[in-house]
Amino acid sequence: METIRSAYLDEKLEIVKNIDFLKYRSADLPTWCPGCGYFGIVDAFYKACRELDLKHENMVTVSGIGCSGRTPIFINSYGFHTLHGRSIPVASGLKLAREDLTVFAVAGDGDALGIGGGHLPHVARKNINITFLLFDNSIYGLTKGQSSSTTPYEMKTNSHPAGNPDTPLNPIKLALSYGASFVARGYAGDPQGLKQIIKEATLHQGFSFIQILTPCVTFDKENKTWKNLKEKVYDLNLRKEEKNMETAMRMAENEPYGVGIFFQDRQRPHYQEILRNLNKTD
Ligand SMILES: Cc1ncc(C[n+]2csc(CCOP(=O)(O)OP(=O)(O)O)c2C)c(N)n1
Ligand code: SF4
């Protein structure tokens, strides 16, 4: 009897523990299309916040414009819905002014690599201690399905009905070449794995870049669909000593999609440490 009762209580406690992450969800219901990959991303995000035990009042999520731009509205903490392409500079400024805050920046592929593409090299080379989540659905979702900087060559979109004439960027290779000290790829269909990556990125001292593969179920019927992603995603499973630039570059192909941490430099000081060292008087 004792055993049955305690197993029952354990099970209930487990359920309560697991839904506790919902305290990071705001009261506003997400306005994303049913089936959008972004639900998987915020689910992973809530769970990561819960496991890191982040305090609502000490965290901020900064976004640009796009369906991804709505993210801070659905998080129960401080947030900033800024201009198109500007989540990185606003998040950087915030972190420099308030080092005590945990700062996240989020952006879509158009937001981050198109109009805002000029900000990525600088936050990476400066190694500003923020976590950047790239919601990569390879399409402009909010404005109804135009080609973006990561749309595959020849894919038919609403702006290129005959096929996209442009060669896509590779976000992982870009982040590596720009000098990001933490570079990872996650997948909206694996919230547990993504949660783990977000946790490690948040704990990393320096600029953390996460490309998140996610479907736009409304405007992309041929590329990053749930079915295609499920078939093409594989676990990178790199050992600690393999997380170097050479291996990372080799593994960073656009397809199939290796998911996990490609690279991490734990030795490099972040921007505020560099400033403190430079200003030290002997
Ligand atoms: C300066 C400026 N130019 C263009 C737009 C129109 N616009 C809004 S969102 C967007 C692209 C969104 O695509 P993405 O960043 O991939 O986000 P998603 O909607 O896919 O999450 C564009 C071009 C704008 N809001 N502001
Ligand atoms: S348009 Fe695409 S990215 Fe935007 S909410 Fe709908 S499914 Fe998601």
Ligand SMILES: [Mg+2]
């Ligand atoms: Mg997009």
